[in-house]
Amino acid sequence: MNLVFLGPPGAGKGTQAQKLVEKLGVPQLSTGDILRKAVAAGTELGKKAKLLMDAGKLVPDDVVNAIVDEALSQPAQAQGFLLDGFPRTVPQAKALDAMLSKRGKKLDHVVCIEVGLEALVQRLGGRLTCTKCGAPYHPQTKPPKAQGVCDVCGSPLVTRPDDAPDRVRSAWSSTR
Numbered sequence: 001m002n003l004v005f006l007g008p009p010g011a012g013k014g015t016q017a018q019k020l021v022e023k024l025g026v027p028q029l030s031t032g033d034i035l036r037k038a039v040a041a042g043t044e045l046g047k048k049a050k051l052l053m054d055a056g057k058l059v060p061d062d063v064v065n066a067i068v069d070e071a072l073s074q075p076a077q078a079q080g081f082l083l084d085g086f087p088r089t090v091p092q093a094k095a096l097d098a099m100l101s102k103r104g105k106k107l108d109h110v111v112c113i114e115v116g117l118e119a120l121v122q123r124l125g126g127r128l129t130c131t132k133c134g135a136p137y138h139p140q141t142k143p144p145k146a147q148g149v150c151d152v153c154g155s156p157l158v159t160r161p162d163d164a165p166d167r168v169r170s171a172w173s174s175t176r
Contacts (some may be wrong), residue, residue, distance in 0.1 A: 007113035010124040017084045025144045026080035065095040121165050128157040
């Protein structure tokens with residue numbers, strides 16, 4: 001099964017995707033996670049993405065498309081996938097159609113999650129992410145057992161720079 005979850009950062013795409021991934025047994029491809037891995041690995045695409053992400057800007061379609069295309073080419077996606085946060089623009093949607101077409105695949109379902117701006121600011125303002133494994137936490141909805149420490153791997157938890165209220169508002173307004 002090939003699925004797409006759409007919505008702004010903090011809408012709950014990743015949370016809902018994890019539930020479906022467990023049920024359906026297909027891998028989740030989060031564009032945010034893929035971009036952060038490319039940045040951490042220091043790839044050429046990752047370096048381009050880092051400059052923009054650090055400035056609180058969206059990564060351009062050509063960079064995101066290339067990273068997603070590479071991810072879709074991996075053997076793990078042969079039996080299906082759940083794309084989390086891609087496509088975000090009409091050009092990305094057209095690129096996804098081309099990526100799937102060249103692989104003889106199609107989308108089975110697209111789910112759009114809508115959330116108001118202030119709810120997103122509240123959700124993301126408290127979001128904590130593990131520096132090593134990426135596990136998500138929130139003081140109100142999913143607090144870690146020990147403050148500032150990942151329950152999964154024991155690494156420190158941080159608030160991502162793109163979760164700052166001004167960046168959340170900027171990203172939200174750019175999707176309207």
